[in-house]
Amino acid sequence: MHENGTILIADSDARTRDLASAFLTYQGYNVTTSGVAASFFDTLQKSNVDIIIADSAYLKTVASTFNARSSHFDPLLVLIVYGNSAPAELLKPVGGAVFTLAKPLNLDELESLVMRAREYQSMKSHDNLMDNSARNQIFSKTIIGTSSPMRELFDMLVKVADSNATVLIQGESGTGKELAAKAIHQLSSRHAKNFVPVNCAAIPDDLLESELFGHVKGAFTGAYTNRAGRFEMADKGTLFLDEIGDMKANLQVKLLRVLQNHEFEPVGASKSQKVDVRIVAATNKNLDELVVSQNFREDLYYRLSVIPVTIPPLRERREDIPLLIDTFLTRFNADKRHAVKGFSRDVLDILCHYEWPGNVRELENLVERLVILKGGGLIVANDLPDKYLSGRHSYSVPAPLQQSLLTAESQLPDEGMCLNSAVEEFENNLIRQALVRSGGNKKEAALLLNLKRTTLIEKLKKKNLLFNED
Numbered sequence: 470m471h472e473n474g475t476i477l478i479a480d481s482d483a484r485t486r487d488l489a490s491a492f493l494t495y496q497g498y499n500v501t502t503s504g505v506a507a508s509f510f511d512t513l514q515k516s517n518v519d520i521i522i523a524d525s526a527y528l529k530t531v532a533s534t535f536n537a538r539s540s541h542f543d544p545l546l547v548l549i550v551y552g553n554s555a556p557a558e559l560l561k562p563v564g565g566a567v568f569t570l571a572k573p574l575n576l577d578e579l580e581s582l583v584m585r586a587r588e589y590q591s592m593k594s595h596d597n598l599m600d601n602s603a604r605n606q607i608f609s610k611t612i613i614g615t616s617s618p619m620r621e622l623f624d625m626l627v628k629v630a631d632s633n634a635t636v637l638i639q640g641e642s643g644t645g646k647e648l649a650a651k652a653i654h655q656l657s658s659r660h661a662k663n664f665v666p667v668n669c670a671a672i673p674d675d676l677l678e679s680e681l682f683g684h685v686k687g688a689f690t691g692a693y694t695n696r697a698g699r700f701e702m703a704d705k706g707t708l709f710l711d712e713i714g715d716m717k718a719n720l721q722v723k724l725l726r727v728l729q730n731h732e733f734e735p736v737g738a739s740k741s742q743k744v745d746v747r748i749v750a751a752t753n754k755n756l757d758e759l760v761v762s763q764n765f766r767e768d769l770y771y772r773l774s775v776i777p778v779t780i781p782p783l784r785e786r787r788e789d790i791p792l793l794i795d796t797f798l799t800r801f802n803a804d805k806r807h808a809v810k811g812f813s814r815d816v817l818d819i820l821c822h823y824e825w826p827g828n829v830r831e832l833e834n835l836v837e838r839l840v841i842l843k844g845g846g847l848i849v850a851n852d853l854p855d856k857y858l859s860g861r862h863s864y865s866v867p868a869p870l871q872q873s874l875l876t877a878e879s880q881l882p883d884e885g886m887c888l889n890s891a892v893e894e895f896e897n898n899l900i901r902q903a904l905v906r907s908g909g910n911k912k913e914a915a916l917l918l919n920l921k922r923t924t925l926i927e928k929l930k931k932k933n934l935l936f937n938e939d
C-alpha cells in the first residue's frame with residue numbers, strides 16, 4: 470500500500486481526469502485512473518484503492534455493479550463525487566464516507582477533501598488498532614490532568630495522532646506543548662521511528678538551515694563531511710519544530726517547500742531529497758499577530774495549522790493543580806530519596822488560587838524546590854517563597870473539589886477518632902481559607918464565613934491562629 474494513499478480517478482472526460490491525476494500525483498499520492506466503465510472494477514481491485522474520486526455521470530454508468538459488489542469494498546473506502554447530482558442509492562454501498570464536490574472541479578477544494586478523507590481513514594483505523602493501555606499510560610503518567618479542557622485535549626491528541634496532518638500546538642510557556650507533541654508521536658503509527666525535536670529559537674540563524682536539512686561536504690568552511698539534517702533523521706517519524714515563531718523569513722520559505730513537496734535540498738547539494746516526515750510545530754507566540762505584522766508568512770501559517778491545538782494555561786484548569794502537586798511530590802520524593810508527607814491545607818489553597826504565569830513548569834519547579842529544602846514532614850505556608858503568599862486572588866475552589874476534599878477528610882478511620890479535634894481542625898481550615906482568600910482582611914473573611922467580624926477575631930484569639938493583626 471502506498472504510504473500517502475492510492476486514489477482512483479474515474480471520469481470519462483480525459484481532460485478533467487488528467488488534470489486531477491497530475492495534480493494529486495504532484496501532491497505525493499499514488500494515482501490511477503479509469504476512463505471507461507468496463508475497466509473500473511478491475512482497477513479498483515488491483516490497485517488497492519483508498520479513495521475513489523468520480524464524476525457523478527460516470528458513477529451512474531457503473532451503478533448496478535457498484536451496488537452488487539459493495540461487500541468487497543474496503544470498509545474505509547472513501548468516495549469523493551463531483552458533479553451535479555449523485556443519486557443517493559449510488560452512494561449507500563460505500564462503507565467509509567462520501568464527500569461531494571461541485572463541478573467544475575476546483576483543485577484546492579479537491580486537495581482539502583482528499584486530506585480530510587485520509588484523516589478520516591487514519592482516525593478510524595487507528596481507533597481500531599490503538600491499544601487502550603498505551604493511551605492510558607500516556608495520559609495518566611506523562612500528561613497529567615483530569616479537568617475538562619485537558620480531557621478534550623487528550624481526545625484531540627488521540628484523534629490527530631495517526632493522520633499525517635501537520636499539527637500546530639499553541640499555548641503559554643510551560644503548559645506542556647512539548648509533552649503534547651511527544652504524545653502525538655507515541656500515539657501514532659510512527660512511534661517506532663524517531664521523534665526529532667528542533668528548537669528554532671535556540672539554534673543560531675546561520676546554522677539552522679544546515680541543522681534542519683543537513684549539508685554536503687565542502688558546502689561551507691568547516692563542512693568536512695556530508696552531514697544528515699534533522700529532517701533526514703526524522704524520516705518516517707516525527708519532526709518537532711519548537712518555537713517556530715522565531716524562524717527567520719528565508720528559512721520559512723524553505724520549510725514551506727518541504728511541507729508542499731515533501732522534498733528538500735541539503736546545504737550545498739544540487740539534488741533534492743525526498744522525506745516522509747510528520748511535522749508538529751509549537752510556539753508560545755501569537756502567530757496570528759506575527760502574520761499581521763508580517764513576521765511570519767501567512768502561507769506557511771496555513772500549512773502548519775492544518776490541525777491547531779491549544780493548551781490552556783494552568784489558571785484555566787485549576788482543578789488539575791492538586792493532582793499535579795501530588796504527582797510531582799511522589800516523583801521528587803522518589804528521585805531525591807526524601808519523605809515529604811504532603812502539603813498543609815492552607816498551602817494547597819494558596820497554590821490553587823495562584824495565577825501560575827509559568828504554568829505547569831513553575832509548579833513542577835516549586836514542588837522540586839520545596840522537597841529539596843524541606844526534606845521531610847509537612848510543607849506549610851511558611852515554607853513557600855514570598856511571591857506565593859502575597860497578592861489576592863478571586864478564584865474559589867470549585868464545588869466538586871471542595872466536596873471531595875471535605876468528604877475525604879470526614880471519613881471515620883477504622884480505629885475511630887476524636888470528634889472534637891476533627892471539628893476544630895475542620896473549622897480552622899475553613900477560617901484559614903477564608904483569610905487567604907480575603908488576603909488577610911478579617912472583615913471580608915468574616916463575611917465569607919457568615920460571621921460577625923468580632924466573632925471571627927474572638928475565634929482567632931482563642932484558637933491562637935497566627936495571622937497578622939490589622
Ligand SMILES: Nc1ncnc2c1ncn2[C@@H]1O[C@H](COP(=O)(O)OP(=O)(O)OP(=O)(O)O)[C@@H](O)[C@H]1O
Nearest residue numbers: 611612613641642643644645646647648753829830
Ligand atoms: N500536564 C502535565 N503533566 C505533567 N507534567 C507536565 C504537564 N504539562 C507540563 N508538564 C511539565 O512541565 C514542564 C514544561 O513542559 P513543556 O516543556 O512540555 O512545556 P512547553 O509548553 O513546551 O513550554 P515552553 O513554551 O516554555 O517551551 C516539563 O517538565 C513537563 O514535564
Ligand SMILES: [Mg+2]
Nearest residue numbers: 646647711751
Ligand atoms: Mg517547549
